[in-house]
Amino acid sequence: MKIIIYSFIALTFSSCFKKNADANNNLSNVQKHEILSPKKIGDSAVAVxxxxxxxxxxxxxxxxxxxxxxxxxxxxxxxxVGDPGSSNNTIEKGRLTLERGFGKDNDASLYILNPNDSKNKEYYVILSSNNNELIKLDEDLKIINSSQNYKLQKTE
Structure with a gap:
């Protein structure tokens, strides 16, 4: 009889752990933020x-x-623009890290740009209130309070 009771308890606990693992996997899938469906350009898929x-x-x-x-x-x-002393174009490539949440906006997307040439990181955020706008942040991860434009618009 003890074997049956212990087997029942073990079976009950193992099913609870499986449900928790499944719930955690689903939560992880929800928290992963896909930028947009990718479009093919050259060898890489441009998401946005x-x-x-x-x-x-x-x-x-x-x-x-x-x-x-x-x-x-x-x-x-x-x-x-308007700087005759510089080479007009620069192209920077690197890796990006995407994090969920920014301040009180749990659905915001924080982009951390890590240049390949070891320059300083750059930070941008897309707030949940407007996913067509990428806002440049300062190095303390704060929105730059200025009358100048620090926003990039999504293009198609």
Whole structure:
């Protein structure tokens, strides 16, 4: 009789652990944030592209195009507008890390750009209230409070 009782208890606990494991797997799948369905461009799948003109200290602005790839990579092209002393275009490639949540916005997406050439990381966020806008953050992961534009718009 003891064997039957112990078997029943073991079976009950093992089914509870399996349900917990299944629930955790489902939660993990929900927390993984897919940028968008990828479009094929060359050898990589571009999930989404954002563009706009960001402020520049010694030029008219930095025309910026940021491509976020589905394989956790990115490519950023910058064109320095109105700066005759610089080479107009720079292309930066690197790895990106995507995290869920930003401040009180649990559904926001935080993008951490890690350049291949070991420059400083850059931080951007997409708030859940507007997923067509990528906002550049400062190095303390705060939205830059300025009258200048620090936002890139999603392009198709």
């Amino acid at each position: 592209t954002f563009s706009g003109v960001l402020p520049c200290a010694d030029c008219e602005g930095i025309k910026t195009e940021l491509k976020l790839f589905g394989d956790e990579a990115y490519e950023m092209t910058r064109t320095f």
